[in-house]
Amino acid sequence: MSDVMLERFLTTLGKATILVVDDQPINIQLIFSILADDYHVLMATSGQQALQVCRDSMPDLILMDVMMPEMDGLQTCQAIKADKDIATIPVIFVTGLQQQENEDACWQAGAVDFIQKPVNANTLLHRIKAHLTLKQQADFLHSLAYIDGLTGVFNRRYLDNSIDTQIAIGKRQQKAMLSVLILDIDHFKLFNDKFGHLAGDEALRKVAKALKTACCRPSDLVARYGGEEFMVVLPNTDEEGAAVVAIKLLEAVAELNIPHPKTEYGMVTISIGGATKTYATAVKDTLTTQADQQLYLAKQSGRNCFRQSISADKSTH
CATH class of the missing domain: 3.30.70.270 (Reverse transcriptase/Diguanylate cyclase domain)
Incomplete structure (x- = not known):
């Protein structure tokens, strides 16, 4: 049963939902053009809007800019990780910042990775696939605690x-x-x-x-x-x-x-x-x-x- 369940989890990767958060619509459009063929893409132009989309739609992964007005990406990521209902959603920062202290701030906020702007499409797709695979495997292992051993349905x-x-x-x-x-x-x-x-x-x-x-x-x-x-x-x-x-x-x-x-x-x-x-x-x-x-x-x-x-x-x- 476990092998079948794991295969089912992994075969859903192509249907994963990704939330793109950036206050510049042109940046969202660029990433959308890269991802649209393989993923369902949601969009948000502010930190507050991103939090609402996460709570309503539970995306599988978030791509987020760091520099945004009012509530920046770091603050938004911290708010996501503080909310137990959405804390497991992995966050990848997409940023033009290149200083070491900026990189450290991304890790401290709870990100799983970061990608430099301008975005390389091949790098973006491979990073997304890697982190979605990790999340799917973690979800699978977590689900085992909730499966009835005899019937295979939830317990x-x-x-x-x-x-x-x-x-x-x-x-x-x-x-x-x-x-x-x-x-x-x-x-x-x-x-x-x-x-x-x-x-x-x-x-x-x-x-x-x-x-x-x-x-x-x-x-x-x-x-x-x-x-x-x-x-x-x-x-x-x-x-x-x-x-x-x-x-x-x-x-x-x-x-x-x-x-x-x-x-x-x-x-x-x-x-x-x-x-x-x-x-x-x-x-x-x-x-x-x-x-x-x-x-x-x-x-x-x-x-x-x-x-x-x-x-x-x-x-x-």
């Missing part, structure tokens, strides 16, 4: 952190609705009793893979919630959107056609409970409690179905 620790982060980002960006789905494999104990725990583990892996495949958006999160339970977090998704995803999940697991003669359906099925809140009112514990209550109702309704709570604050979005 409960990552899930809890992710929901808090999604709520914070959604409030900051004034997004509308956040939905969560809690799902449980029906009569899983009976499955283990019938076929054994090795077969149960294989069923868990197949269900997890089906869930990940059915969740198409990169922002959707699938995690193992505990035992035979999983949770799906759907950012910027209202009740109708959550219901569409839930139906896809039910169908994806049914299509596995894993035999389970101890159930009325004769195969492995899942029950799903959903909850939706506006980002302005979303609280992790409330969302998960409501989704869990709906999961109980789904099981009471015959299993292999979806039930959801209707958001009382839906009218506000």
Whole structure:
């Protein structure tokens, strides 16, 4: 699993997002012309604007000028490194300053590298590739602490952190609705009793893979919630959107056609409970409690179905 995950991380390098920060638009245009074919490029013309772009879009790397009015590059870099949500974004300074004390100041501010102006395109591209590779490898190693060893999806620790982060980002960006789905494999104990725990583990892996495949958006999160339970977090998704995803999940697991003669359906099925809140009112514990209550109702309704709570604050979005 590790080799596959590492390969997936490294193959995303060409799609990385780079933020270019310079108070002179002509300099931004020059760097954009060099990077546009290989990367998604964001732009900012001030330190404050750069901080906002980082918090909103989480670029993979920053190219930043040192000399800027009001908030210069050094101050901006220090502010980035002081913010735990964006501190891991590597900063490369692009500067015309050549004195040793200027170079030292760049390192002290938290930069990973610096490039002299005028920019050599070949040097710029190779430096970017090197630092993106290092970041991707570091992200991969960090992610291992958040992966469920059996199923390969995210674990409960990552899930809890992710929901808090999604709520914070959604409030900051004034997004509308956040939905969560809690799902449980029906009569899983009976499955283990019938076929054994090795077969149960294989069923868990197949269900997890089906869930990940059915969740198409990169922002959707699938995690193992505990035992035979999983949770799906759907950012910027209202009740109708959550219901569409839930139906896809039910169908994806049914299509596995894993035999389970101890159930009325004769195969492995899942029950799903959903909850939706506006980002302005979303609280992790409330969302998960409501989704869990709906999961109980789904099981009471015959299993292999979806039930959801209707958001009382839906009218506000």
